[in-house]
Amino acid sequence: MITLTSDFGSPYPAAMKGVMLRRTDAQLVDIAHDLPRQDPRAAAFWLRETIPYFPPAVHLAVVDPGVGTDRRAITIRVGDHALVGPDNGLLRPVVRRLRESVPEIEPTVVAYEIVVDDPExxxxxxxxxFAPAAAEVHAAGVDSIETVDTLTSLSLTDCVDLTLPTATRDGETIRGEVLVVDDFGNAITNIPGEWLDDFEAAVIDGDRVPVVDTFASVDPGERLLTTGSHGYVECDVNQGRGDDAFGLSAGASVTITPTEAD
Amino acid sequence: MITLTSDFGSPYPAAMKGVMLRRTDAQLVDIAHDLPRQDPRAAAFWLRETIPYFPPAVHLAVVDPGVGTDRRAITIRVGDHALVGPDNGLLRPVVRRLRESVPEIEPTVVAYEIVVDDPExxxxxxxxxFAPAAAEVHAAGVDSIETVDTLTSLSLTDCVDLTLPTATRDGETIRGEVLVVDDFGNAITNIPGEWLDDFEAAVIDGDRVPVVDTFASVDPGERLLTTGSHGYVECDVNQGRGDDAFGLSAGASVTITPTEAD
Amino acid sequence: MITLTSDFGSPYPAAMKGVMLRRTDAQLVDIAHDLPRQDPRAAAFWLRETIPYFPPAVHLAVVDPGVGTDRRAITIRVGDHALVGPDNGLLRPVVRRLRESVPEIEPTVVAYEIVVDDPExxxxxxxxxFAPAAAEVHAAGVDSIETVDTLTSLSLTDCVDLTLPTATRDGETIRGEVLVVDDFGNAITNIPGEWLDDFEAAVIDGDRVPVVDTFASVDPGERLLTTGSHGYVECDVNQGRGDDAFGLSAGASVTITPTEAD
Structure with missing residues (x-):
């Protein structure tokens, strides 16, 4: 199986699929091709939150503002998974997540540079x-990745890193950041959901907003804070867009003070 | 084969695919993930009009404004097909359609509640x-659906129903409703196409509009009434948007009086 | 393998998939379903630039403003590939490209009319x-295409042709045309990239714009000319939309005079 993730829109992903299907009969599964343009951080978030649900596979991920410069093309093996993409950090958060998810077996983590002379x-x-490399890794098998001709060993510590920011607590005040806004307009922060577990409401930007388990707990059009499916606090609106209602976009700071309900 | 239908946009469907592909090697086929948000009626229409073209399969369909409330999660078997989704009625019209499509063999129709303790x-x-349930039904086989651990029997009559409205005729006056507006802007009504079969035009909202077999029968930009691919009267524009030109949206009433051409 | 290309948006392609999967177990690969509406020329460009990356397959392509008129439905075999679509020219450029790509083996090129009495x-x-025809060709095998019942022989020269315009040079002045604008806003012309190979800049619409190898060679928001992935000159903006910055849309004329950098 090869998954595909990019900011390419349409129809560019199809050429990648053709290239891969000439080299392997892998099942291809699209994760997304409409990620925020040229934003490796947003892609890093979605890869980290999505790929761990997949069985072992090769994951092609291309959000690459530096295409054509001398940034490296890399592949990182993590246990039975292999990730293929540009060396701009977008693969690092999911590598950490996959590694942590099976700490007891200490998965193999090895990095390679993809060396292609004179690409078309x-x-x-x-x-x-990237597509030829992903197909070759799939054809060789992830556990024989070192046999792929176009790969040369690389130290993971020499690869570009990218870490998603973490939230902080100072007394009752929680300071976080919006990591991404999803298709529904939910503003997904980096604040762990359990930090609001015992509270019925929170003050955000001067307003008291209910902390609830599910959208339907408030009336349509009303604002809410909830723990989203990724485990983080989201600023949402029932049947509406949280980003608009809270005035938030990716990267925005969020300060929340948990409180009792009115 | 498992088909997927939702209003999730991107990239949430990918997590469902990962979950299913960890449990089964089914071929996955997307029906749509951009259905009108939180509108089970529109989803019910598209499922009814699309799924009958598929071979026997498991069909996962999630348009679920009540997620997280105590609404049931259900599976309905209809012959060789199984439908998986929330108990808000969106599966009922396609269940009826599948049942009617092979009346001679009286397909088995059985409902089950999906019981998952403490979902993530x-x-x-x-x-x-829903994705784990769809994968488990696929892995067991639709004709062994009763062996799936997370399913418990349920009476179909206890499930929420949803019926799409039907058009009426009163003398020469036809009264219907726009069921959905499609991606082209075609306003698809619930008026059977054969009700206009012998007419060359119809008066709608005071204007005489030609009744034709195909878009190209009128000039680009001109309005037309035609029988669409679902068998219903559509209010369309050749190479344009019917919803804008007729001032119609989903749920709007439509009154049509068939007439002779000018 | 069957690829699918259309301007149908969503969810209409799903019905085509169902129809095909009832008749064959082919792997289905979407090329695009959001091509410019009812624009066979744009589709012809994308088919020509995408399908040659695929292994031998059946390619279903439907951008069909004349649907329901007496325009023919056709299939064209080119070597191991078969193309299925309306006879409005959209298949012709990719037929030529596939034929030229293996001139040494003189691929078989044969056309057929698809004859379906009284479609639904x-x-x-x-x-x-089109979907039933594509499935039947796949099931029969492209090299046994003549055994498909619904196909009758046709001379390729009797099919509608469509040629994409070519650029011209007159002294130092290059005159071309924007063939398509892609999802990124890149305005892709028909000017061969090698015509700008030895130049560092070009004057377009009175302004001197750098000719560079890659987006990142100019600052974000700056305009550039580069040879895109199809081999043609593109009018682009680094991390922005070239169509807006250059005031160009599909079909627009482009006059470029190569020059030295400032």
């Missing part, structure tokens, strides 16, 4: 560099 | 409740 | 005419 284009390495 | 999230039952 | 609808031949 300078602007579409998804098609010309 | 309260807001993403697509991933935590 | 007059407006959705993707579902009722």
């Amino acid at each position: 284009s300078a602007t579409f390495h998804g098609r010309d560099v | 999230s309260a807001t993403f039952h697509g991933r935590d409740v | 609808s007059a407006t959705f031949h993707g579902r009722d005419v």
